[in-house]
Amino acid sequence: MEIRTEDNGSKGRYIATVEGHEAEMTYSRASPHLIIVDHTGVPDALRGKGVGQALAAHAVEAARKGGWKIMPLCPFMRAQAMRHKEWSDAVDL
Secondary structure, three states, rough: OEEEEEEEEOOOEEEEEEEEEEEEEEEEEEOEEEEEEEEEEEHHHHHHOOOOOOOOOHHHHHHHOOEEEEOOOOOOHHHHHHHOOHHHOOOOO
């Protein structure tokens, strides 16, 4: 699954296109060292296919590479972060 990033400096999103459907995880940049993930949207046609999980893992890897932390206000991202304790270096719960 390919995930691309759209970023305008203060806001952005990670986008996965699968089977002609687009899923997204949106975020806002609170500071150079913190992004706030505020929404994850996965169309019904893609539910149960691991697309939301892939977006969450992508966000964590981007945070690690970029040297910032994620504050998960999105309920889905927060639940994923609580399940994946190995993400604690990149997620600020």
